[in-house]
Amino acid sequence: MKNKGIYLVLLTALISGVAVFLNKFAVVFWSNSSVFTTAKNLIVTMLLVCLVIFVGKLPELKNLSKKDWLRLVAIGFIGGSVPFLLFFKGLTLTSATNAAFIHKTLFIWVALLAVPFLKEKLSKLQIFSLGLLVVGTYLFAGSLKLKFGYGEFLIILATLLWAAENIVAKIALRNVSSLTTAWGRMFFGSIFLMIYLGFSGGLGKIFVPPEGISWLALSSVILFGYVITWYAALKSLPATVASAILVIAAPITALLDSVFVTHRLKPTILISCLIIALGTILIIRIYERAYSVLQIRLSS
Numbered sequence: 001m002k003n004k005g006i007y008l009v010l011l012t013a014l015i016s017g018v019a020v021f022l023n024k025f026a027v028v029f030w031s032n033s034s035v036f037t038t039a040k041n042l043i044v045t046m047l048l049v050c051l052v053i054f055v056g057k058l059p060e061l062k063n064l065s066k067k068d069w070l071r072l073v074a075i076g077f078i079g080g081s082v083p084f085l086l087f088f089k090g091l092t093l094t095s096a097t098n099a100a101f102i103h104k105t106l107f108i109w110v111a112l113l114a115v116p117f118l119k120e121k122l123s124k125l126q127i128f129s130l131g132l133l134v135v136g137t138y139l140f141a142g143s144l145k146l147k148f149g150y151g152e153f154l155i156i157l158a159t160l161l162w163a164a165e166n167i168v169a170k171i172a173l174r175n176v177s178s179l180t181t182a183w184g185r186m187f188f189g190s191i192f193l194m195i196y197l198g199f200s201g202g203l204g205k206i207f208v209p210p211e212g213i214s215w216l217a218l219s220s221v222i223l224f225g226y227v228i229t230w231y232a233a234l235k236s237l238p239a240t241v242a243s244a245i246l247v248i249a250a251p252i253t254a255l256l257d258s259v260f261v262t263h264r265l266k267p268t269i270l271i272s273c274l275i276i277a278l279g280t281i282l283i284i285r286i287y288e289r290a291y292s293v294l295q296i297r298l299s300s
Helices: 002-029 033-054 058-062 066-078 082-091 096-103 106-118 124-144 150-172 178-200 210-236 239-262 267-299
Strands: none
Touching: 002 033, 002 082, 002 096, 002 210, 002 239, 002 267, 033 058, 033 082, 033 178, 033 210, 066 082, 066 150, 066 178, 082 096, 082 150, 082 178, 096 150, 096 239, 106 124, 106 150, 106 239, 124 239, 124 267, 150 178, 150 210, 150 239, 178 210, 210 239, 239 267
16 A cells, blocks of 8 residues: 555656646637636546446445445546636636646645645654655746746646645545545535536537647547545545645746747746755655554564
């Protein structure tokens, strides 16, 4: 379980880093970012419904308590709908690298919420490791000369909602499987997105532009991989550990942007990437050591 959770969140970080970079190109084919978000989420929802049926999770859905259902609905609202609308609208107004940086401050907000609501404890060494990640992300922002405009503001709001979602999801995952939780996020999230489009007049615009079909398909598959791996990782790891490791997605996006868009890599970005990598390695080592100690105590 220890290694499984770490591998899963590392895979999630890779998917996230690629997703932010590619979605910047995908969203331009749509006149309305909310329509693109809804179309993509609907596809992922259908994929998850098929997977839930295929692996035999329908009995679990029938046995969920009222509280479990309420948590899944809440996850769909604060994780699978509103923040998507905010994030992709913001992504049309700022760069992919800026968006990745803001989104990767998620670990700060998760840590602040996990201590009081999940009763997770942070050692001094963990706080130091998180501090390295803060320094790395700060240098990352400084090297980008990040300016907080309307687009950045929307992405900050989305990030705060996703932080709250992680707390609710971690509680839900105590009784619900990661696949069912992922399904709940996307299923109820899609319903809320459809309601939003219905009121905003965008429901009739859900059609795929011919030039955007491949981008929509690619974005949907990436999002599908993200939710599957992320909730499986979150079930296995403390929320602070999982969200901290996810920070390495920002350097992945920056490196992709440097190779394929700007064709240059600033030394400050490279330094910040190295600091983030060091902080991530420390977080993993601290968790592995704590996990091993716990296993020894349980077996004695």
